[in-house]
Amino acid sequence: MNNLFPVFLKIEHLQTLVVGGGNVGLEKANALLSNAPGAPITLVAPEIRAELVTLAEQHPNFSLIYDSYAPDYLENSDLVIVATNDKAVNAQVQTDCKNRRILVNVADTPDLCDFYLSSVVKKGDLKIAISTNGKSPTFAKRFREILEEILPDSLQDTLNNLQSIRNRLKGDFQEKVERLNEITKIMKP
Numbered sequence: 001m002n003n004l005f006p007v008f009l010k011i012e013h014l015q016t017l018v019v020g021g022g023n024v025g026l027e028k029a030n031a032l033l034s035n036a037p038g039a040p041i042t043l044v045a046p047e048i049r050a051e052l053v054t055l056a057e058q059h060p061n062f063s064l065i066y067d068s069y070a071p072d073y074l075e076n077s078d079l080v081i082v083a084t085n086d087k088a089v090n091a092q093v094q095t096d097c098k099n100r101r102i103l104v105n106v107a108d109t110p111d112l113c114d115f116y117l118s119s120v121v122k123k124g125d126l127k128i129a130i131s132t133n134g135k136s137p138t139f140a141k142r143f144r145e146i147l148e149e150i151l152p153d154s155l156q157d158t159l160n161n162l163q164s165i166r167n168r169l170k171g172d173f174q175e176k177v178e179r180l181n182e183i184t185k186i187m188k189p
């Protein structure tokens with residue numbers, strides 16, 4: 001069964017906590033910040049990779065705390081991503097999050113995740129999130145590369161044009177829908 005429900009989160013409006021500052025913590029912080037460079041994110045870990053320090057220097061809202069996880073760090077967190085190399089700590093953070101109704105992702109344990117990160121294709125305002133339902137993140141990565149290659153940069157012009165047409169269109173909702181569907185019929189395979 002594939003029951004995942006995709007959404008696009010405005011993480012600038014949320015407070016995100018990353019627990020763990022190794023390779024995986026770096027990957028996840030990069031995934032968050034490459035989509036939303038201004039998002040408020042805190043990373044806590046006793047040891048933090050040098051690349052994360054550089055990332056924090058480039059992103060004023062990304063802060064690093066050199067400490068072991070403690071439940072107090074969940075205070076004010078909306079979203080938590082756990083990536084320590086200690087399975088017991090990961091499980092404890094997940095339990096603490098569940099008790100507080102905070103959404104949590106545990107990087108190496110799909111069963112403990114409320115949500116998965118996806119592979120992200122970005123062409124200007126077009127964003128496509130790819131999931132394989134956890135089956136093969138590597139497939140998701142390769143498929144992202146294929147889509148990045150085949151989607152033209154001119155897509156942004158198309159989106160800009162459609163937005164100005166959308167803003168100019170008069171009439172009620174139904175008329176607008178019909179007109180926009182008419183204009184974009186050319187895209188149908």
Ligand SMILES: C[C@@]1(CC(=O)O)c2cc3[nH]c(cc4nc(cc5[nH]c(cc(n2)[C@H]1CCC(=O)O)[C@@](C)(CC(=O)O)[C@@H]5CCC(=O)O)C(CC(=O)O)=C4CCC(=O)O)c(CCC(=O)O)c3CC(=O)O
Nearest residue numbers: 031107108116117118119131132133134136137138140141
């Ligand atoms: C379930 C999920 C939960 C989550 O992490 O959110 C998950 C789980 C696991 N990943 C593992 C390994 C790898 N993950 C990647 C890469 C990515 N993983 C991502 C997402 C997800 N990974 C979620 C499912 C997404 C989906 O539905 O497809 C991406 C898309 C997004 C991101 O992480 O930002 C990002 C690609 C970004 C990009 O480049 O576009 C690579 C490849 C590489 O790095 O080159 C490898 C090594 C090769 C391999 O094992 O396949 C392991 C085994 C760990 C171990 O063996 O210890 C588990 C645990 C398990 O499956 O049990």
Ligand SMILES: NC(=O)C1=CN([C@@H]2O[C@H](COP(=O)(O)OP(=O)(O)OC[C@H]3O[C@@H](n4cnc5c(N)ncnc54)[C@H](O)[C@@H]3O)[C@@H](O)[C@H]2O)C=CC1
Nearest residue numbers: 020021022023024025045046047068069084085089107108
């Ligand atoms: N995409 C995925 O889901 C993948 C998951 N993994 C798994 O994820 C885990 C982490 O991998 P790496 O980042 O490579 O490990 P790493 O050894 O590079 O980093 C571990 C980090 O966890 C921190 N940490 C340890 N105890 C902590 C505590 N009590 N509180 C807060 N932080 C703590 C350490 O200080 C360090 O920053 C491993 O168990 C690995 O098997 C590995 C590869 C891919």
